[in-house]
Amino acid sequence: MWRAIASNALTLLIVALVMVAGAIAWGKAQFTAQGPLDSAICLRVAPGSTMTRVSKQLEGLDAVSSGMIFRLGADYTEKVSQLKAGAFLVPENASMEEIIDIVTRGGASTCGTEVVYRIGVTRTDVLVRELDPVTQSYMKVAEYFPDVTGNDATEVPEKYTQVRGANDTRYRISVAEGTTVWRIVESLKGVDFLTGSIEESEMPPEGTLAPDSYEVSVASDVDDLIARMTEAQTQRVADVWAQRADDLPISTPQEALVLASIIEKETGVPNERRQVASVFVNRLNQGMRLQTDPTVVYGVTNGNGVLGRGLRQSELQSKSPYNTYVVEGLPPGPIANPGLASLQAAVDPDETPYIFFVADGTGGHAFAVSLADHNANVAKWRDIEAQRTSQ
Structure with a gap:
């Protein structure tokens, strides 16, 4: 009798272990399998959020098949404590494993709202835009012209005020090609999310700031940004000179x-x-x-x-x-x-x-070898100018 009982118990234990192993295998497969998202989304993780809260968000967005498996997976991979606040682009069909990596790897937000302070050759503007997670292209939601040299200032839009202090807002300084050092420095004085100042005696030499787009964070020091621009231009000049x-x-x-x-x-x-x-x-x-x-x-x-x-x-x-x-x-x-x-x-x-060129009216130029051909191109350009003036 006791032998039969022991045999039945062993059988039940084996069955239970098989079921547990099967459940674990199934859960792991669910954790790593393609997710149910049929299009990319922007997931906003608020400061102080937990994996439980994020799992419920994802369930509500139909981004995961099981919030419980998502939480267990985060715990198993020891990433529960690594959750970051911000706005994160979650691609179509992302697995739970991939989503956990996205929200724990750190770094800047990858979607949501972006403030771009654009320094142009003749004027500066501030653009507020949001990333469409599906097309992964930015849409303008607000724009204004700050009170800096060369600008007719416009009223700060309410949208900028709303996103200015949000934790998932990204900030970028964009510098156009052909700007002068003076123009860049004067424009940076109007950036309300940078700290520090540039003294007249500290003005970088002309030509030494690389036109580009620079991601910054709130309260970044303007001197550090200037140093980044200088370093980038120094490297560019060295690289192209080596390939002359x-x-x-x-x-x-x-x-x-x-x-x-x-x-x-x-x-x-x-x-x-x-x-x-x-x-x-x-x-x-x-x-x-x-x-x-x-x-x-x-x-x-x-x-x-x-x-x-x-x-x-x-x-x-x-x-x-x-x-x-x-x-x-x-x-x-x-x-x-x-x-x-x-x-x-x-x-x-x-x-x-x-050895000659002159504007051709299309935004480009007409080139010439001889002075006679150049004079003919100049005459054409003057006719175009005259026609434009008379219109």
């Missing part, structure tokens, strides 16, 4: 930076940069003066603001070191902060016979 073409009429990385800044100010058309570079390289090789208006403008303004009018004959005939109609070779320094593409064009120009 042979037989260039420039002999130092600084001269490449100067030439790149002129190219940047002469054209905003990407596929023209190397052609424009070829014109200046050909002129330098032939001992011709560069004769480029942007350098003269910089000599007048010193990079502080926009000239806002045409150049006067007295300015075109001045003895300014930046007047390339008078002085030979490159000006003494950069006239703006060039982007990477212009730096690359300066050290690897197209091989062309061109």
Whole structure:
């Protein structure tokens, strides 16, 4: 009798163990399997949240098949205590394992609201935008112009005030190619989510700040941001100089930076940069003066603001070191902060016979080898200008 009882008990124990093992295997399969999400979502995890609260959010969003398995998986992988606050992009069909990794790995929020402080050549604006998790493209929800030099300030929208202190709001400083150091520094003075200040004596040299998009956090120090920009530009110049073409009429990385800044100010058309570079390289090789208006403008303004009018004959005939109609070779320094593409064009120009170019009315330029052809292109451009003026 006791033998039968022991045998039955052993059988029941084996069955129970098999069932437990099967349940564990099933739960693990559910934990790692594709999830039920049919499109990406933005999951917001509030400060102080727990895995239990997050699991209920996910269940409500139909992002997981079982909140209990999600919690058990987080506990089993020892990630319960690693939950981060923020807004996280959860892709379509993400498994519970993948979601736990997303909300515990740390770093900046990957979706939600973003404030972009955009520093342009002539004006600065603040853009509030939100990421559409499905298309993964940003949609503008608010915009205003802060009270900085060159701007007509507009009222701060309520949406900006709402997101300004939210824990999942991301912040970005975007600097356009062709801006001057003065323009960048003056604009940064109006950023209300940065700390610190830049003294006049601490102004970086012209051309040394890399135009780019920089993610920052609330209360980041402006000096640290300037240091990032400087480091990025220094590295870019070094990298392109190491890959320069042979037989260039420039002999130092600084001269490449100067030439790149002129190219940047002469054209905003990407596929023209190397052609424009070829014109200046050909002129330098032939001992011709560069004769480029942007350098003269910089000599007048010193990079502080926009000239806002045409150049006067007295300015075109001045003895300014930046007047390339008078002085030979490159000006003494950069006239703006060039982007990477212009730096690359300066050290690897197209091989062309061109020594002239003028605007063609499309936003680009007409290039020429001979003065006669150039004069014909100039006449066409003046006709276009006259037609526009008469309209």
